[in-house]
Structure formats: C-alpha cells, structure tokens
Amino acid sequence: MTSISPGSEETLIDSSIKFQPERLINQIFRWVTIVMAVSVGVILLWITYSLLQIALPAIQAFGLGFLTNSTWNPVEEIYGTFPQIYGTILSAFLALLFAVPLGVGVAVFLTENFLPPKVVTPIAFIMELLAAIPSVVYGLWGIFVFLPAIRPALQVINKAFGWIPFFSTVPGGRHLFGASLVLAIMILPTIVAISRDTMTSLPPQLRQGAYGLGATRWETITRVLVPAGLSGIIGSVMLALGRAVGETMALAMLVGNANKANISWFSPASTIASLIANQFGEASGLQKSSLFYGALILMILTLLVNILAQMIVGRFQQVE
Amino acid sequence: MAHSSSQSDPLANQFAVSSKRKLFGNLMTALVFACVVIAAIPLLSILFMVITKGLAGLSPAVFTDLPPAAGVSGGGFRNAIIGTLLTCLIGALVSVPFGVLTAVYTIEFGRGNRLSQFVSFCTNILSGVPSIIAGLFAYGVVVLTTGSFSAVAGGIALSVLMLPIIIRTAEEGFKSIPRDTRLGAVGIGATNFQSVTQIILPAAMPFIATGVTLALARAAGETAPLLFTALFNQYDAKSIWEPTATLSVLIYNFAISPYKNQQALAWVAALIVVCLILVVSILARIVSRRKVY
Numbered sequence: 001m002t003s004i005s006p007g008s009e010e011t012l013i014d015s016s017i018k019f020q021p022e023r024l025i026n027q028i029f030r031w032v033t034i035v036m037a038v039s040v041g042v043i044l045l046w047i048t049y050s051l052l053q054i055a056l057p058a059i060q061a062f063g064l065g066f067l068t069n070s071t072w073n074p075v076e077e078i079y080g081t082f083p084q085i086y087g088t089i090l091s092a093f094l095a096l097l098f099a100v101p102l103g104v105g106v107a108v109f110l111t112e113n114f115l116p117p118k119v120v121t122p123i124a125f126i127m128e129l130l131a132a133i134p135s136v137v138y139g140l141w142g143i144f145v146f147l148p149a150i151r152p153a154l155q156v157i158n159k160a161f162g163w164i165p166f167f168s169t170v171p172g173g174r175h176l177f178g179a180s181l182v183l184a185i186m187i188l189p190t191i192v193a194i195s196r197d198t199m200t201s202l203p204p205q206l207r208q209g210a211y212g213l214g215a216t217r218w219e220t221i222t223r224v225l226v227p228a229g230l231s232g233i234i235g236s237v238m239l240a241l242g243r244a245v246g247e248t249m250a251l252a253m254l255v256g257n258a259n260k261a262n263i264s265w266f267s268p269a270s271t272i273a274s275l276i277a278n279q280f281g282e283a284s285g286l287q288k289s290s291l292f293y294g295a296l297i298l299m300i301l302t303l304l305v306n307i308l309a310q311m312i313v314g315r316f317q318q319v320e
Numbered sequence: 321m322a323h324s325s326s327q328s329d330p331l332a333n334q335f336a337v338s339s340k341r342k343l344f345g346n347l348m349t350a351l352v353f354a355c356v357v358i359a360a361i362p363l364l365s366i367l368f369m370v371i372t373k374g375l376a377g378l379s380p381a382v383f384t385d386l387p388p389a390a391g392v393s394g395g396g397f398r399n400a401i402i403g404t405l406l407t408c409l410i411g412a413l414v415s416v417p418f419g420v421l422t423a424v425y426t427i428e429f430g431r432g433n434r435l436s437q438f439v440s441f442c443t444n445i446l447s448g449v450p451s452i453i454a455g456l457f458a459y460g461v462v463v464l465t466t467g468s469f470s471a472v473a474g475g476i477a478l479s480v481l482m483l484p485i486i487i488r489t490a491e492e493g494f495k496s497i498p499r500d501t502r503l504g505a506v507g508i509g510a511t512n513f514q515s516v517t518q519i520i521l522p523a524a525m526p527f528i529a530t531g532v533t534l535a536l537a538r539a540a541g542e543t544a545p546l547l548f549t550a551l552f553n554q555y556d557a558k559s560i561w562e563p564t565a566t567l568s569v570l571i572y573n574f575a576i577s578p579y580k581n582q583q584a585l586a587w588v589a590a591l592i593v594v595c596l597i598l599v600v601s602i603l604a605r606i607v608s609r610r611k612v613y
Contacts, residue, residue, distance in 0.1 A: 011431045012502055012512045026511040033425035037435060040422055040487070041442045043480065047453065050460035105355030114349065123356065130363045132597050134541025136568050137590045140575045141366045144583070185362045216337055218345040246450025248544035253575060273452050273544070280548050295456050299449070306448035310441070
C-alpha cells in the first residue's frame with residue numbers, strides 16, 4: 001500500500017517545451033496540485049482550530065477539571081465529562097474484548113483453507129457487507145431486535161452473578177453492555193479485513209518450514225503464523241479501537257444516555273460522542289462550548305490511537 | 321498434512337501425530353468455526369430484519385409523500401431521499417477534484433518526497449477522524465458563517481469523510497500506470513499538464529470511479545455529521561441553503577420516536593439506504609474490474 005517507492009524515477013519528467021502559454025499552464029497546474037496536497041494537512045489543523053475556537057470559553061471556565069468532574073448541569077452552568085470519558089473507554093474496551101478473539105478467529109478461518117474457496121468467498125463477502133451497513137441501521141436493529149433479544153439472558157446473568165459489581169444492576173431497556181456488543185459487531189469487519197490481509201501476505205516459506213518440521217496445522221497457526229502477523233493484527237485492533245471510540249449513532253441510540261459513571265455494565269451510561277449527539281440540538285452558550293471541549297478531547301483520543309496504529313502497521317510493512 | 325499414518329509400517333507410528341496434538345487441532349478448528357457462526361448470526365439477522373420489516377412498510381407513497389407528523393398514519397420521505405442524494409452530490413463535488421489533484425501531486429509530481437509522505441500521513445489521520453467531529457467542523461465553519469443549517473454544510477461535512485477514500489484510491493490508480501506511459505508522453509512532447517489530463521487521468525479512471533463510488537457509499541449512510549449541519553426538514557427544502565432532510569437522520573429521528581408508524585417508516589428508510597449502498601458498492605466492484613493496465 002504505502003510502500004517506499006523508488007523515488008523520482010517514477011515521476012513525471014519536465015519536457016523542454018518552448019511554447020510559453022503551455023509552460024505557464026503547466027506551472028499553474030503543478031502549483032494547484034501542490035496547494036491541494038498541502039490543504040489536506042491544513043484541513044486537519046483547521047478542524048482542530050475550529051473546535052478549539054468554540055471550546056475556548058469552556059476550557060477557560062473549567063480547565064482540566066472538566067475531565068474529572070461528573071456534573072452536567074445546564075441550570076447552574078457547571079459541566080464535566082468524567083462519566084462520558086469513562087463510558088467511552090469502557091464501551092470501546094468491552095467491544096474489543098468480544099471483537100478481537102472473534103475477528104482473529106474469522107480471519108484465520110478465511111485464510112487457512114479449512115473449507116474450499118467456494119464456501120469461503122461468500123463469507124468474506126458477507127464480512128465486507130457488514131462494514132458497509134451504516135451505524136444508524138445498527139442502532140435501529142439494536143433498539144428493536146438485539147436489545148430485547150439479549151435481555152432475558154442478561155437478567156439470568158444478573159440473578160446468578162449479581163454479587164459481581166459489573167453485573168449488579170437489573171438490566172433495563174438500554175445499557176452499556178448491549179451497546180458495547182453492537183459496537184463489537186460493528187468493528188468486527190475492520191479487524192477481520194486487516195488481520196486477513198496480514199495473514200495472506202506472510203511469506204509462504206514460514207508455513208512450509210513449520211510443516212516441514214512436523215508441526216500440525218494448528219501448531220503452525222498458533223506458534224508461527226499468528227506471532228509473525230502479530231503487529232498487523234495489533235494494528236487492526238488499534239484502528240478498530242479508533243472507530244469504536246469515535247462511533248456516535250449506535251451508541252447514542254443504545255447506551256441509555258445516563259450522565260453517571262456506574263461500575264455496573266448493565267446500567268445506562270453515556271459516551272462523549274453520544275453526549276454531543278443528544279445535547280447539541282438544545283445547547284447554547286457555555287453548554288455548546290463544553291460540548292466542543294468534549295469533541296476536542298475525543299479528537300485527541302482518536303488521534304493518539306490512530307497515530308499509534310499507523311506506526312504499528314507501518315513497522316510491520318517495513319519488516320515485510 | 322501428517323494425518324495419514326499407515327498401520328502396516330511400525331516405523332510410521334514414530335512420526336504419527338499424538339492424540340493430544342490432534343485433540344488440540346480439532347478443538348481449535350471447532351473454535352474457529354464457532355467464531356464464524358457467531359459472527360455471521362448478527363449480520364444475517366440485520367439483513368433479514370431490514371428486508372422483512374422494510375418490505376412490509378414499502379409502498380409507492382414512501383417515494384411521493386412527506387414525513388408524517390407524530391401519530392399520523394401513512395406518509396413517506398421523498399424529501400429525505402432527495403436530501404440524501406443532494407448532500408452526497410455536494411460532498412462529491414467538493415472532495416473529488418480536491419482528492420484527485422492531491423493524488424496527482426503525491427504520485428505524479430512528488431512521489432516519495434517529504435511533502436507527499438506528510439500528505440499521506442495526514443490522509444491516514446483524516447480517515448480516522450470521528451464522523452461527528454467532521455459534523456462539528458462543518459457546523460463551526462459553514463453553519464455559523466452562513467447563519468443557517470443547510471445541505472451545503474452537510475455536504476462539506478461529508479466531503480471531509482470522503483476525501484481520504486478518494487485520495488487513496490486515486491493514488492492506487494496512478495501507481496498502477498507503468499513508467500513507460502509517462503516516458504512516452506514526454507517523448508511526444510507533452511507537458512506534464514497534458515500528460516496528466518490526457519493520458520494518466522483517463523487511464524486511472526476506473527480506480528477513481530471506484531473511489532468515488534466507495535466514498536458515496538460511505539457518505540450515504542453517515543448520520544452523525546449531518547445532525548448539526550443538514551439538520552432535518554419536515555418539508556421539501558427550497559434551496560441548498562436551507563435545512564434538509566436526509567434518510568439517515570430520518571432513521572435516527574423515527575427510531576427513537578414512540579410512534580409505531582414512524583418506527584415502521586424508519587425500517588423502510590433503512591431498507592432503502594442499505595439497498596442504495598449495496599448497489600453503489602457492487603457498482604464499485606464492477607468498475608474496478610475494468611482496469612486499463
């Protein structure tokens with residue numbers, strides 16, 4: 001994908017045309033493309049700047065206390081996003097907990113010839129389809145199909161394991177746990193796609209060598225192939241994490257929007273993105289500014305995750 | 321595979337796979353199959369529900385009527401269908417020239433140099449920006465300056481999300497063109513401008529078309545960036561500078577409404593959006609097969 005290219009040999013060569021207007025057009029065209037290329041970076045800065053500009057009153061009013069304060073009170077104009085940050089991180093963590101083993105399992109299934117390609121290709125296609133379905137449709141499905149379907153099972157868990165703090169509330173209509181499961185389904189295709197690419201791009205000698213030493217298929221997979229592709233898999237997990245942290249619609253519809261950090265996974269919660277989606281319509285003044293402050297935190301969070309993911313995936317490609 | 325061990329040869333047993341290792345293998349195989357089944361269930365359920373519930377509510381009125389008020393029966397969402405097409409079109413108009421020209425620089429003029437490495441880093445970061453932040457950006461830049469929610473603001477928000485997809489696919493397209501083609505163009509005296517516009521762009525067209533369709537498929541389903549930019553409109557928008565209804569925002573509004581009729585319409589809208597995305601994605605696959613090089 002972003003392999004290091006052999007440099008200027010591949011690029012265009014300036015021809016020595018003498019006709020002035022054409023040279024001028026050529027120069028203008030070159031500069032237009034440079035301006036466009038630079039603008040991609042400018043847009044990133046512009047996004048950060050425009051968030052910062054509107055968030056400034058809230059940053060001045062609350063400072064870093066915004067991160068640890070759990071009141072969200074539009075009447076007294078006191079805002080803090082601790083419950084949202086907690087909800088964002090916990091929901092992303094739970095989603096990864098379910099999606100990573102599943103995704104790696106599916107990726108192994110798709111690359112290791114367990115079944116003939118005739119069967120595998122449609123499954124791979126279905127996985128790609130899963131990625132194309134909009135998050136609002138996942139939310140719709142979650143509200144009317146998924147959450148009602150898992151509710152009895154969660155109630156059983158609550159009855160049996162209610163003494164564990166994580167399961168201590170009786171699951172209501174909407175809760176963090178259900179939202180995280182839907183999130184897991186949404187990020188699954190990302191993990192599958194990149195892990196699969198990594199596994200197929202491993203040199204065949206690795207597999208041949210392992211088989212030659214007498215390893216079984218699964219010993220080859222668990223001790224040679226997965227460790228060899230680990231950085232690609234970790235990169236895919238980081239990208240999925242970035243998506244989970246920034247996901248808005250499915251969470252806004254499913255998480256219950258309770259402005260409280262609760263130890264129990266079965267209680268309603270809130271995330272930064274869902275808070276913005278829910279409150280932005282009615283917000284004004286300092287409240288709107290606080291929402292932009294929240295967005296800025298979200299932006300920094302996803303930036304860090306994504307840069308880390310780029311570095312991990314990039315390192316893997318260099319090793320290749 | 322070392323599964324076959326002939327009974328007749330005593331030496332073969334020495335190389336046979338022990339039952340413990342076999343058990344481990346079978347267990348893991350079962351586990352992987354279970355993974356696939358578990359992963360497939362939700363998707364099949366989503367597709368099944370969207371198709372059955374969507375078809376149940378589908379009627380010609382859906383395409384011709386306006387969204388119903390709370391508690392009113394019937395109705396449709398012609399304004400939302402038009403709004404979705406309109407915002408996606410505006411998004412494409414902004415992001416396609418921008419993205420293609422950027423790719424022209426990173427591949428044709430400055431392949432591998434500092435600036436194009438920086439640009440591709442920025443592209444990767446941009447593709448990871450949460451969609452709601454694209455919406456807030458367009459709110460701050462377009463809605464606050466023009467003073468009104470509008471299809472233009474929605475389109476700008478979508479273009480931020482479409483841009484990285486278009487840049488990447490266009491880059492792939494330009495990379496696929498062999499060096500001889502460029503040398504040939506220079507050889508017959510073409511300037512860079514002429515060789516890009518008359519030879520390289522047409523040759524990379526299948527890739528660019530794929531990128532545009534993929535970007536459109538993503539934009540058609542996006543909701544978060546439109547919530548505070550295009551907003552929603554109960555009626556037909558009179559111009560692109562007014563609040564505009566879109567299918568995805570309609571699904572959101574109607575899914576969380578308590579009225580059965582609106583919930584049913586949300587499923588119909590979901591069916592239409594998924595069909596739209598499916599058609600566009602399949603189109604992208606067909607287009608990407610027509611490679612020049």
